[in-house]
Amino acid sequence: MGDSKKRSQVVTPRKRRPKAGASRRSGAMNANYFFASPALLMKIGGVLALILIAFIGYRWLVGSGTFSLHRVRVTGASAGLTAEIEQTVRKASAQTSVADLDLTSLRQKVEALPKVQAASVRRALPDELRIDVTERQPAVLVRRENGNLAWLDSEGIELGDLNSMKIGGSATLPPVARGFSEGARSPAAGADDRDRIAIYKQIEKEFGQDPGAVLDMVDEIDLTYTKDVNLRIAGTAVMVHVGSRDFRNRFETGLAVLDAARRGNEDLLRRYKVPDAASVIKNSDRINYIEAARSDRVVLSFSSPGAEKKDKQDRQETTKR
Template sequence: MTHTDVQDTTERTRKRFARRQWARRWLAWKPVVGVVLLVVLAGVLVWLVFFSSYLAVQGVDVRGVSQLQASQVRSAAAVPEGQALARVDLDRIRTRVEALAPVRSADVSREWPDQVRIDVTERVPVAVVSIAGKLKGMDDEGVVFRDYAKAPPGLPRVETGTDTGSDALREAALVVGALPTDLAATVDHVQVDTVDQITLVLRDERTVRWGSSDESDLKAEVLAKLIAARKAQYYDVSVPSQPTTR
């Protein structure tokens, strides 16, 4: 073997040794490099989602409104446009929207990449009530939430005393909400004095003593049968198991 051959063999051996050394070092460092890359990737994702302008709020999508304008909901929601969508406080937005009187409930969600969506469920009037000389709509929870120039057809009117409280209005709303459509259509107004002194006045001036809202479904059923069976000026279904007429 010549001197040149010896040098070539030595060089090849040295290179094989170097490759084995590098492979061993890579095996030792590979998990560390992987962890570093994952940390860097996670940091980039956190920055992208929570702090960059790429996923920031650019608009508010309002759905489900008919009484309200979408602009009114956006104004009440006060969504911070330009803030990272992931950091927007959805509960606070929902609370602000539900503070609007016509809103029964609101659902607020993120629409990636850059929108906040607000789904509104509005209150539905079951009666009208005169308060301070203004005619207002009232839902089945007794919440007064909108104004009317005149009462819409088919909605009974609720009349209250000067000291009638919100609890009595809620009771009246429960009563009206329990009335079947055909029976509600015969009601001119509901007189509310206290929570357990509620009276229906029919369009033909007959009166019905209702009492409280307890057992309203049963009271409505009993009243319908009484009206069909007996013509009277006065009906008392405050105790539905013992109705009276005169």
């Protein structure tokens, strides 16, 4: 009875501590195996030798001129722009092999050219660069404040002077636009110029909808104020105010009124509700402004005597520039 009441005793054996000498012997054995294995040493040495040979060979190839730039292939650009791009690329890569060129930096240099809208640059080893570009296209011909003509693209970026661009083989120039920003443009000024180009294109669209070369009767489009557009009748000093819409119909009204005044047609002038038709006919050679955007009537303004002759001379001088 007494034995059955005795508690069971569980004895946990004490963990053996590893002998310091054994651990040191194990590490020494691993090190000895590493240094004493000829096959392993040969493999490691072979890999290092291959890396060294490859590096030396690469540097030798680079230094030998094998990777020097020999060919630049440009696609998507006109002949003049192609030459400009090639010159830029060769100058930027003169001291660097094709293999070591920073393509991002090179692309940025190409895109910095005024006529380049976007570009991509690829290398074709050992000695060639391939460049694909999107060239900016002329959208509008503008007259600057100094009288010079310049081409702008659809974003308002200046591409060059009148003779720097070829447009579709046509000998006829489009109407010249006026009122665009000059010099360094702020973001707001750039947005305003894009609005002006959109209006210019809308005028072209309206004038081209029906048969008849009505646009040929316009030689200047004043877009200084986009809500108050003025069109100048070709060969005259007469500006027709067409406002911000219905450009063709309003311009044709101005043409009809000017023609009626010069032919002495009082009935037609009265039909357009032109005040004092008789006086208008008498001074028809001094008409310089026709307000055609009003819904109630057409209003005319006149230059002072002799101003018409002076304005004609000024236009001839400007055209020669």
